[in-house]
Amino acid sequence: GAGRPRRSKTAADLAATHARLKARKARLSGDAKALMDAAALMDAAQHDLSGEDVDLRLDQAAFALEAGVIQRDPRLLDHAGRDLGILVEGASPDHRPLTRARALAMCGAGLSALATLADHAEAQDQGRSMFEAAADQFTPDHSPLDWAAIQVLRSGGDALPLMVLNQAEILTQGQGLIIGALVRERRLAREIALVEAMEDRAGLDVLEDRLRHRLAAAAPLDWAADQISLAGVALARRRLGGPEPRRLNLILNEAVLTAREMGVPALAERAGLLLLQSGL
Secondary structure, eight states, rough: OOOOOOHHHHHHHHHHHHHHHHHHHHHHHOOOOHHHHHHHHHHHHHHHTTOOOOHHHHHHHHHHHHHHHHHHOOOHHHHHHHHHHHHHHSOOOTOOOOHHHHHHHHEEEEEHHHHHOOOOOOOHHHHHHHHHHHHHOOOOOOHHHHHHHHHHHTTTTSSSSSHHHHHHHHHHTTTHHHHHHHHHHHHHHHHHHHHTTTTTTHHHHHHHHHHHHTTOOHHHHHHHHHHHHHHHHHHHHTTTOOOSSSHHHHHHHHHHHHHHHHHHHHHHHHHHHHHHHTOO
């Protein structure tokens, strides 16, 4: 509304911010045309900045990577991989270690995605190794949010110790962060799985009481994470011979709506997965 800034650098910075916002909205919508329009805006913003904004270049590569995964498009994945390779080569491990680590981690993710499309097991292993090597360069004291995000990505299997997720939750809790809610849900899912494995019905009761106690004061995203966890407790109890869960459909659908409204599709997907597992 204030008109175009007179300084070209300021105008370019605003264009970059606008492009990032459009990219964020396009990710949430999943619309193919919106994704392409946002990519064009990021290209234009990068051109205005003469390629000097390394963070924007990382965002641009990450966006192409995500669009390639969503659309199962090898061309986009390959393009993102080339851009990330240039960033890795230009990022000194002494002067820009985090930039280099982020780019390497995305390279690993991109290679894994390409290997999945091609059903190439060896390339999948190579991509996973590249991702793990890059992830190990992040530390909780130097880059806590990057480190916490990596732990969420690593938490799909059973190899990650619960104490690591506890540490990630401590670093992110109480700040209303997306990554904080994701860590919270992953940590609780792991704790529920451990209690169920021990067939500790009393332990499930303790978890449920703790979750219900903090729901009233939880921020919206943390509330959604706790609702998902409550559903996880109810399903674990049923698997151990307990009663059928009550209002599970309502609880999980509310969590899905909240997560989507707050722009966190990953959390909505977790709630949707439990809804499928419930058979409701």
